Amino acid sequence: MVQTQKDLFIKNIFSTVAPTMDFLNAVFSLGFCHVWRRKAVALSKVQKEDKVLDVCTGTGDLALILMEKMGLEGSFTGIDFCQNMLDLAKIKMKKKGKTMPGEVSFIEGDAKDLGFPDNSFNLVTVAFGIRNIPDTFKALKEIKRVLKPGGRFMCLELTMPTKKWFVPFYKWYTFRVMPIVAKYVVKKMTPFAYLPRSIIAFYPSQEFIQIIGECGFSNVAVHSMTMGVATVFTAQK
Numbered sequence: 001m002v003q004t005q006k007d008l009f010i011k012n013i014f015s016t017v018a019p020t021m022d023f024l025n026a027v028f029s030l031g032f033c034h035v036w037r038r039k040a041v042a043l044s045k046v047q048k049e050d051k052v053l054d055v056c057t058g059t060g061d062l063a064l065i066l067m068e069k070m071g072l073e074g075s076f077t078g079i080d081f082c083q084n085m086l087d088l089a090k091i092k093m094k095k096k097g098k099t100m101p102g103e104v105s106f107i108e109g110d111a112k113d114l115g116f117p118d119n120s121f122n123l124v125t126v127a128f129g130i131r132n133i134p135d136t137f138k139a140l141k142e143i144k145r146v147l148k149p150g151g152r153f154m155c156l157e158l159t160m161p162t163k164k165w166f167v168p169f170y171k172w173y174t175f176r177v178m179p180i181v182a183k184y185v186v187k188k189m190t191p192f193a194y195l196p197r198s199i200i201a202f203y204p205s206q207e208f209i210q211i212i213g214e215c216g217f218s219n220v221a222v223h224s225m226t227m228g229v230a231t232v233f234t235a236q237k
C-alpha cells in the first residue's frame with residue numbers, strides 16, 4: 001500500500017528506537033509498562049485455542065504475554081511495519097522458548113491494510129500502537145474486518161492522566177525529562193520529542209470509545225490504570 005509522509009516519518013522513528021525500545025519503555029514507565037500489558041492481556045480474555053493477531057507488535061512484549069496464555073491449539077500472528085522490530089521479537093521468542101501456540105508468525109505489514117481475509121481472528125490486540133497510526137478509522141475498520149463475528153478487540157494505549165493535579169508533573173516528565181534521557185541513549189532527540197506529542201494528540205478516552213463504536217464495534221468498555229496514564233479499551237465485533 002502507498003505510505004504517506006507521516007507513515008514514513010513514524011516508521012523511521014520506530015526503526016531508529018527499535019534496539020533501545022524495551023529498555024526505554026521500562027525506564028520511562030518506571031516498570032509500569034509490564035504491569036499494564038499483563039492487565040491488558042487479562043482483559044483481552046485470550047483463550048488457549050484463539051486465533052490471535054497482535055497489530056503493531058513491535059519487539060513482541062505483548063505477544064509473549066499473550067502466548068503464555070495460549071495453547072497448542074491456538075495460533076498467533078504479530079504484524080508491524082518495522083522489520084527490525086520483528087527481528088527483535090523473533091529473537092526474544094526463541095530465547096523464551098516455553099509453551100507456544102501451535103502456529104506463530106511475525107509478518108511485516110501495515111495496520112491500515114492487514115491483508116488477511118475477512119473474519120480470520122478471534123482476538124485482535126494493539127498495545128501502544130494505535131495513536132501512531134494517522135488514520136485511526138481506517139485501522140479500526142480494518143481490525144473489525146479481520147475479526148470473526150463475536151471476536152474481541154483489545155487496545156492498550158498511553159493516555160493523558162485523569163487526575164488534574166498530576167497533569168503538570170506528567171507534562172514536565174514527558175516533555176522535559178524523557179527527551180533528555182533519550183538523547184543519551186538513542187543519541188537522537190526526534191523520537192522522544194514525538195512520543196509526548198503523540199500522547200497529547202491522541203483522543204481523550206471518551207472520544208476514542210465513541211470512535212470504536214462508530215467503526216462498528218459493540219460492548220465497548222474502558223479500564224483506566226495508574227491515574228489514567230494508560231488505558232485499556234475492549235470491544236467486540
Ligand SMILES: C[S@@+](CC[C@H](N)C(=O)[O-])C[C@H]1O[C@@H](n2cnc3c(N)ncnc32)[C@H](O)[C@@H]1O
Binds near residue numbers: 014056111
Ligand atoms: C510503541 S511500539 C509498541 C510495541 C508493542 N506492541 C509493545 O507492547 O511494546 C509501536 C509499534 O507500532 C508500529 N507501528 C506504528 N504504526 C504502524 C502501522 N501503521 N502499521 C504497522 N505497525 C505500525 C511501530 O513500528 C512500533 O513497533
